[in-house]
Amino acid sequence: MRFGGLTAVRSVDFTVNSGEIVGLIGPNGAGKTTFFNCLTGLYIPTEGTVSYKGTVLPPKPHLVTKAGIARTFQNIRLFANMTVLENVLVGRHTRTKEGLWSALLRGPGFKKAEKASEDRAMELLEFIGLAHKRDHLARNLPYGEQRKLEIARALASEPGLLLLDEPTAGMNPQETRATEELVFAIRDMGIAVLVIEHDMRFIFNLCDRVAVLVQGEKLVEGTSEVVQADERVIAAYLGEPFEGDPGQAEAAEVAAAESTPGTTKGDAQ
Amino acid sequence: MTETTKTPATPPADAVPTRPAHGLVPLPEAAARALLLGGGIATAASTFLAWTWTSEFPGDLTVTGYPGGLQVLSLIAGILTAVFALASYGIRGLGWLLPARNNAPLVLVALGGFGVTWFTAIEIAAKLGGLANWETGTWIAIIASLLPLLGALALPPDNAGTKDFFKSYLPKPDRIPAPQPISPWMQRAVITVVSIIGLAVFTYGIDTEYGELFIGFLIVVVFTIWAMHTAGLLDRFSAMVAANRSFTLAMGFLAAIAFPFTQTDDHYANIGVNILIFGTVALGLNIVVGLAGLLDLGYVAFLGVGAYTAALVSGSEFSKFSGVQFPFWAAALTGAAASLIFGVLIGAPTLRLRGDYLAIVTLGFGEIFRIAVNNMDGESGPDLTNGPNGIPSIPDLNLLGFNFGEAHDLGGFTLGRFANYYLLMVLIMAIVVTVYTRAADSRIGRSWIAIREDETAATAMGINGFRVKLIAFALGASLAGLAGTVSAHVTYSVVPNPYQFAGSTPPNSAFLLAAVVLGGMGTVAGPILGAALLYLLPEKLDFLQDKSLLAFGIALILLMRFRPEGIIANRRRQLEFHETGQLDVPDTETLTDEPAITKAGA
Ligand SMILES: Nc1ncnc2c1ncn2[C@@H]1O[C@H](COP(=O)(O)OP(=O)(O)OP(=O)(O)O)[C@@H](O)[C@H]1O
Ligand SMILES: [Mg+2]
Numbered sequence A: 001m002r003f004g005g006l007t008a009v010r011s012v013d014f015t016v017n018s019g020e021i022v023g024l025i026g027p028n029g030a031g032k033t034t035f036f037n038c039l040t041g042l043y044i045p046t047e048g049t050v051s052y053k054g055t056v057l058p059p060k061p062h063l064v065t066k067a068g069i070a071r072t073f074q075n076i077r078l079f080a081n082m083t084v085l086e087n088v089l090v091g092r093h094t095r096t097k098e099g100l101w102s103a104l105l106r107g108p109g110f111k112k113a114e115k116a117s118e119d120r121a122m123e124l125l126e127f128i129g130l131a132h133k134r135d136h137l138a139r140n141l142p143y144g145e146q147r148k149l150e151i152a153r154a155l156a157s158e159p160g161l162l163l164l165d166e167p168t169a170g171m172n173p174q175e176t177r178a179t180e181e182l183v184f185a186i187r188d189m190g191i192a193v194l195v196i197e198h199d200m201r202f203i204f205n206l207c208d209r210v211a212v213l214v215q216g217e218k219l220v221e222g223t224s225e226v227v228q229a230d231e232r233v234i235a236a237y238l239g240e241p242f243e244g245d246p247g248q249a250e251a252a253e254v255a256a257a258e259s260t261p262g263t264t265k266g267d268a269q
Numbered sequence B: 001m002t003e004t005t006k007t008p009a010t011p012p013a014d015a016v017p018t019r020p021a022h023g024l025v026p027l028p029e030a031a032a033r034a035l036l037l038g039g040g041i042a043t044a045a046s047t048f049l050a051w052t053w054t055s056e057f058p059g060d061l062t063v064t065g066y067p068g069g070l071q072v073l074s075l076i077a078g079i080l081t082a083v084f085a086l087a088s089y090g091i092r093g094l095g096w097l098l099p100a101r102n103n104a105p106l107v108l109v110a111l112g113g114f115g116v117t118w119f120t121a122i123e124i125a126a127k128l129g130g131l132a133n134w135e136t137g138t139w140i141a142i143i144a145s146l147l148p149l150l151g152a153l154a155l156p157p158d159n160a161g162t163k164d165f166f167k168s169y170l171p172k173p174d175r176i177p178a179p180q181p182i183s184p185w186m187q188r189a190v191i192t193v194v195s196i197i198g199l200a201v202f203t204y205g206i207d208t209e210y211g212e213l214f215i216g217f218l219i220v221v222v223f224t225i226w227a228m229h230t231a232g233l234l235d236r237f238s239a240m241v242a243a244n245r246s247f248t249l250a251m252g253f254l255a256a257i258a259f260p261f262t263q264t265d266d267h268y269a270n271i272g273v274n275i276l277i278f279g280t281v282a283l284g285l286n287i288v289v290g291l292a293g294l295l296d297l298g299y300v301a302f303l304g305v306g307a308y309t310a311a312l313v314s315g316s317e318f319s320k321f322s323g324v325q326f327p328f329w330a331a332a333l334t335g336a337a338a339s340l341i342f343g344v345l346i347g348a349p350t351l352r353l354r355g356d357y358l359a360i361v362t363l364g365f366g367e368i369f370r371i372a373v374n375n376m377d378g379e380s381g382p383d384l385t386n387g388p389n390g391i392p393s394i395p396d397l398n399l400l401g402f403n404f405g406e407a408h409d410l411g412g413f414t415l416g417r418f419a420n421y422y423l424l425m426v427l428i429m430a431i432v433v434t435v436y437t438r439a440a441d442s443r444i445g446r447s448w449i450a451i452r453e454d455e456t457a458a459t460a461m462g463i464n465g466f467r468v469k470l471i472a473f474a475l476g477a478s479l480a481g482l483a484g485t486v487s488a489h490v491t492y493s494v495v496p497n498p499y500q501f502a503g504s505t506p507p508n509s510a511f512l513l514a515a516v517v518l519g520g521m522g523t524v525a526g527p528i529l530g531a532a533l534l535y536l537l538p539e540k541l542d543f544l545q546d547k548s549l550l551a552f553g554i555a556l557i558l559l560m561r562f563r564p565e566g567i568i569a570n571r572r573r574q575l576e577f578h579e580t581g582q583l584d585v586p587d588t589e590t591l592t593d594e595p596a597i598t599k600a601g602a
Helices: A032-039 A061-067 A084-095 A100-105 A108-128 A143-155 A173-188 A200-206 A224-229 A231-238 A248-258 A260-268 B029-046 B070-088 B104-128 B136-154 B165-169 B184-207 B211-231 B233-243 B245-262 B266-291 B300-312 B328-350 B356-375 B417-440 B443-453 B455-460 B465-490 B509-519 B525-540 B545-562 B571-577
Strands: A021-025 A050-052 A055-057 A069-071 A161-165 A192-196 A209-214 A217-222 B408-410 B413-415
Touching (some): A021 A173, A050 A061, A055 A061, A061 A084, A061 B455, A084 B443, A100 A108, A100 B417, A100 B443, A108 A143, A217 A224, A224 A231, B070 B136, B104 B136, B104 B211, B184 B233, B211 B233, B245 B413, B245 B417, B266 B300, B266 B443, B266 B465, B266 B525, B300 B465, B328 B465, B413 B417, B417 B465, B443 B455, B443 B465, B509 B525
Parallel strands (some): A021 A192, A069 A161
16 A cells, blocks of 8 residues: 555454454554554555455445455544444445335334444444433543444444554543453454554453564564564664664663653563 | 522532532422522513613513513513423423423523613613613512522533533523324414414514514524523424424415515515525525535525526616516526526536645636626627626516516505515515425435545446536526526616625625524524624624624634534434434334534533
């Protein structure tokens, strides 16, 4: 994927198998979100294809969702002035088909479909624990609940693969824990999950497999242990000391000191 | 005690501002309330005196013992002031008028009475040339109507923490005590009574015979409604409406049907039918703008397409197809279908654009329609529409032997030509309202709103943005076309000129959009009310004439500053524009729709 002269994602081959939780990590600006946007058809990839269950997907967001890939956004993009329930109902769009005519004529089929949609949406709200707030406007929810609602909305489209873009950003440790449980529960529903995250503890706890994206290219892919042990990953996050540079030791110290939060996270596992 | 003058010295910075003993006017509270009550009664009484000696001033205010013209409005305002004053005394049976026991409604009703009375007095002096034209009654009236205002301003302000007059004297309380639960039958009775009052007020407004009376009418209505708003009565009523939606709708239509039966002059039915046409088209536009969030600046072209189609198949001898005369149902369907086709043709290439681009392109297409119709006269283009001459002498409709062009007697009432068309338009309005509400509350309506809220997220949730936008566009277009088919018959002829972007009389695209925004986007009643206002203002205030566009520009700017959600607020937009932080859930107390601190004021 290129933006003018900038190549944001370059020849990343990547497969997610059903029932898997896969992590996608990488420093800021590595191209993770861009990769998601390519998968979901928001960007039309300059080269390459996305296939799902053996068929190649056209780069049209609504067709991708219909095929069974749903996503959340790094910057929450709920329908702010719709209620919690309505947000989830919009997620049901691809799995219902009542058009304008049936809405105008209001036959028994319409009422049944609306009822079924609402029941299913309520089930999902129960599942993520927001059922009691069904009539609140999405914009009035606290941050953590907005993230959860975004997941519920994505689940409403009955996906086979769920893409989560930094689902725990801005959450406190308890909320992060809860999200971890939520992702496991989603996996147990038979949905594969691909998750972008900067919280290494979260990623390595959760994922069967982790891929590292650096400057638009896939550096390594493998189990948590493999990725954590890889020198290149650490270097990508912390920067490499220049060999033979005078004062090289000091520079490395400064670099290490500056990136301490990253180090502890990475090393904690 | 001269605390008013000292106010600047005492900083209201402490957390709980103490409620001062009195307001702007230094009077004890008991005296203030007495003034309010006495002044209200005196104002009402003064309208029975003669206010001027000549009947040159419209409405004949020379008769002693019988209020006429603008005096009637002063009388009503005086009575309202007195009633609210009694309610503020806590008289049993009137407590419901002031549920929050606040003073803002008192200030507002007093202002209404003061405004209309002083306006009348000033108009008399200005029109007849000098104060010499005032009779003793006028002097009594202007003093009497000042008294309640002084009294109301002597009451302690509701919100003493701020020096801003609007915020300290006219705030709406944050919370209004929950009403006593009343039975559904009582609620319906209330809705019925309100519909009847609404019909009476509306009829009075349409029937005003001269501009001064209309302005006086607006003064009284605006201040009274504002007073009821700050008292919390409107919130309570809308809660009732929400609980009895279909009943309210039925009552609304009954009231609309009743209107022509209250009229003796077909001229007012003509105003009524034009308002209905304008309102119907505005409601169609509301689907496009209010629900799907697509700014369409060329919408009036679809009304034109409908009107021209109906004219072409009406059997008019000037039509290109003068031999064909479709029955009305077929003409209506053809008109709607032609508009639908145009909607799709214009929408298909343009709806891929977002935001401002769409607005510019629709503006262009709107103008193209008018110019094209202007040129299709057989010389500059194909021979279809007779160019600027349009298609005149469109015959009246004849539905199952019922000739719309003739007056009919119905149970003692005479329904003239326009009244017939008015009733037909009520039917069409009912269809459009049904289409609007049903579409809005469905899968497709939700996807429109989702597109409006965040198009990217909506497409990522599986909504085919282009498709649902095109449906909204086409549906809006065909509803406008439907209204156009009737409008062609009402006006006898169709000419290209009314179908422009901006002009001084409705309908034109700018007025249609203004009706939607002014009335309240995304609501049913809003655009209809907006259309009524925007139709009546240029109709009644002929002194505005070519300045009406300027006046509306100013009015819209003021509205956007003080009530960006429009006169009738959609629940969503209300919360969008006024950051409340309040959760939108029913509470033991009714949440009011305006916060203590608005975003704009903070
Ligand atoms: N629409 C766009 N136009 C131009 N450049 C873009 C666009 N979207 C992303 N980029 C660039 O592509 C690169 C990758 O961005 P991306 O958002 O995918 O990073 P990321 O890995 O998600 O980072 P973060 O961890 O901060 O979310 C960045 O250099 C960014 O500036
Ligand atoms: Mg990102």
